[in-house]
Amino acid sequence: MSLQPLIEIRNLKKVYQVPGGEVVALDGISLRIEKGEIYGIIGMSGAGKSTLIRCMNKLDIPNDGQILIDGQDILAMNGKQLMAARRKMSMIFQQFNLLMQKTVARNVRYPLEIAGVPKNKANARVKELLKLVELESKADAYPIQLSGGQRQRVAIARALASNPEVLLCDEATSALDPMTTQSILTLLQDINKRLGITVVLITHEMAVIRQICSRVAILDGGSIAEEGTVDDVFVHTRSAAGKRLFGILPSEEDDTVLDVDALRIVFDGGKETQPIIAELVKACGVEVNILSADVKRLNGKSYGQMMIEMPKDPQICQQVIAYLTVQGLTVKEVHV
Amino acid sequence: MKWMWPIWQDPFNVFMGAWKGIGGFLYSQIFGFINAKSWNILWPALGETLYMILLTTLISYLIGMALGVLLVVTRRNGIRPLPTFNAILGAIINFLRSIPFVILLATLLDTTFCITGKMTGTVPILFPLIISAFPYVARMVEGSLLEVDGGVIEAAKAMGSTTWQIIWKVMLPEAKPSLINGAAISMTTILGYTTMASVVSGGGLGAQGVIYGLNQRKYDIMYAAAIMLVVLVQIITVLGTALSRKHDHRIR
Numbered sequence: 389m390s391l392q393p394l395i396e397i398r399n400l401k402k403v404y405q406v407p408g409g410e411v412v413a414l415d416g417i418s419l420r421i422e423k424g425e426i427y428g429i430i431g432m433s434g435a436g437k438s439t440l441i442r443c444m445n446k447l448d449i450p451n452d453g454q455i456l457i458d459g460q461d462i463l464a465m466n467g468k469q470l471m472a473a474r475r476k477m478s479m480i481f482q483q484f485n486l487l488m489q490k491t492v493a494r495n496v497r498y499p500l501e502i503a504g505v506p507k508n509k510a511n512a513r514v515k516e517l518l519k520l521v522e523l524e525s526k527a528d529a530y531p532i533q534l535s536g537g538q539r540q541r542v543a544i545a546r547a548l549a550s551n552p553e554v555l556l557c558d559e560a561t562s563a564l565d566p567m568t569t570q571s572i573l574t575l576l577q578d579i580n581k582r583l584g585i586t587v588v589l590i591t592h593e594m595a596v597i598r599q600i601c602s603r604v605a606i607l608d609g610g611s612i613a614e615e616g617t618v619d620d621v622f623v624h625t626r627s628a629a630g631k632r633l634f635g636i637l638p639s640e641e642d643d644t645v646l647d648v649d650a651l652r653i654v655f656d657g658g659k660e661t662q663p664i665i666a667e668l669v670k671a672c673g674v675e676v677n678i679l680s681a682d683v684k685r686l687n688g689k690s691y692g693q694m695m696i697e698m699p700k701d702p703q704i705c706q707q708v709i710a711y712l713t714v715q716g717l718t719v720k721e722v723h724v
Numbered sequence: 725m726k727w728m729w730p731i732w733q734d735p736f737n738v739f740m741g742a743w744k745g746i747g748g749f750l751y752s753q754i755f756g757f758i759n760a761k762s763w764n765i766l767w768p769a770l771g772e773t774l775y776m777i778l779l780t781t782l783i784s785y786l787i788g789m790a791l792g793v794l795l796v797v798t799r800r801n802g803i804r805p806l807p808t809f810n811a812i813l814g815a816i817i818n819f820l821r822s823i824p825f826v827i828l829l830a831t832l833l834d835t836t837f838c839i840t841g842k843m844t845g846t847v848p849i850l851f852p853l854i855i856s857a858f859p860y861v862a863r864m865v866e867g868s869l870l871e872v873d874g875g876v877i878e879a880a881k882a883m884g885s886t887t888w889q890i891i892w893k894v895m896l897p898e899a900k901p902s903l904i905n906g907a908a909i910s911m912t913t914i915l916g917y918t919t920m921a922s923v924v925s926g927g928g929l930g931a932q933g934v935i936y937g938l939n940q941r942k943y944d945i946m947y948a949a950a951i952m953l954v955v956l957v958q959i960i961t962v963l964g965t966a967l968s969r970k971h972d973h974r975i976r
Contacts (some may be wrong), residue, residue, distance in 0.1 A: 431765050474884035485879035499883045530973040
C-alpha cells in the first residue's frame, strides 16, 4: 500500500431532510481506495452506496467529513477546481444518461467539447475511443438505435474521453442482462489493466464483485460492515450484512429460519461442483442434504457457495470437512 | 415618444410593399377568378396577420426563451438554485399571464403610445402582443426544458460542465423537439390574439372579419377571413409537428 491512497474518505456523513424527520444515509464512512485497483462497494438497496459514490464527485453534498482525491479535499474546492477534478473522475450510470438527440460520436465528443479540445484532435480521439469499446460502426447512430449494452459502451467511451484517473460506476450493470453484464465487466477490467484507471464500482450483485473487484466494502445502514480483499471477505464473512448478501443468512424480509447446523462450502474457482458432491457421497458414505447452492461458472471455473446440512454424527462430520479441505475447498460451520 | 415611430413603422412598410407586390403577381397569374375588391381586402389582411404573428413570435421568443431558461435553472433543485429570484420571476410571469389580452390592450394604451409613438393600428399593437406573448412563451419553454431527463443533466455535471454549457449544449438541444412543438402552439395562440386588433383599429384577417361581418354584414368576406384563419392554424400546427418529428432522434 502506498502512503497516500488515490481516494481517501474520512468520517463521511450525509443526512437527508425528509418530511417528518431525517434519514441518515451515510453514518461516518471512512475508506481508502488505492491507485489502480478495482474497488467494489456492495450493499442492499437503501444501504447508502449510491449516496456514497455520488458524494465522491460532489453530485451529493455530504454534511460532514472529508473526501481526498490525490490529497485534495473535493469538498473544499471552489467551482473551477471542482470542475477540473470532475474531469479527472468520470462516472457511468445505471440508466446510461446519454444525450438522446446527439449521435454516438457527438456523445463521446461532449467532454472534449466542454474542455475546449480542438475539433480535429477531438474527432481523432473519438475514433480511438469508439474503437476501444468496439462501436466504430455506430459512430453516426443515435442512442435510441442501440441496445442497452451498446449504450453503456458509449457511456464508457464518453467517460474515458477526458483521460480520467478514476471511473465511478453507479450500478453500471444493473439494467443489463447477464450476458451483457459479462461483456461490460470484461471491458471495465480491460480498461483498468490497460489504461491503469482506478475503478470504483457500486452494485448489489455479489457476482459483479466476485468477478472483477480486488477489494470490497460491504455497506449496511450507512456504515461499513466489513472491508477487505474480495477473497478474504467472501471466504471469512464476519458481518451479518455480508452473510445476508452472500445468502448465508436469510435476508431480513425472508423469515424462513431453518434452525439447522450447516456446512458452507466455498468455491473460489479451483474445483468443479458436481463431481465434488458425488465423490463426497461415495468417499464418506453420507447422505448430503443440500440446503442452498449459488454457484456460477465463469471461464470454466466454479465460483460461489453451497450450504449442506451438517451430518448429525460428529465423527462423520469431521470426515466430511476433512475430505472437502483436502480437495482444496474452504468449509465453515454455520448455523442457519 | 414620436421619434420611435419610424423604427416600428418602416419595417412594416417594407414588408407590406413586398407583400402587395407578390399579391399583384399571384393575382395576375393564378387568382384572377377572385373578385378584385375582395382580393384587395383579403390579401393585405393576410399579410398584416402574418407580419403580426411572425414578429411577435420572434421577439417574444427572444425574451421568453431567456426567461424560460432562468425559470428552470434557478428552481430549488435546478442547476443554479436561486429560490427567491425564481419565486419573484414566477409571480411576475403569472401576473402578466392572468390579464386577458383585450384588457391588456386597453390598459397598455398609454404605454404603447410611449414605446411606439402611436396608440392604435396594426403596428402599435405589436407592443401589447409581445407583452402578452412573452410570459406565455416563458412558461412553454420552461415546460419543454423540464421534460429533459434529469439523469442526462447530472451526467453533464459529473463531466465537469459549466452551468452555461449545460444550458447550451445539453438542455436546449435535448429539448429541441418539444421546443419546436411549443413554438407552433405559441404561434397559434398569438394568432388568436392578433384577431382582436380591430379593438384598437388594427388590421389583419380578424379585423376584416369583424369589420365586414359584424359591422357591414358582408358575410362573404367574413367567412373567407374565417376560413383563411383556420387554414393558417392548420398549416402552423402541421408544420410544427412535422418539424418537431424531423428533429427528434428518439424516434427510431
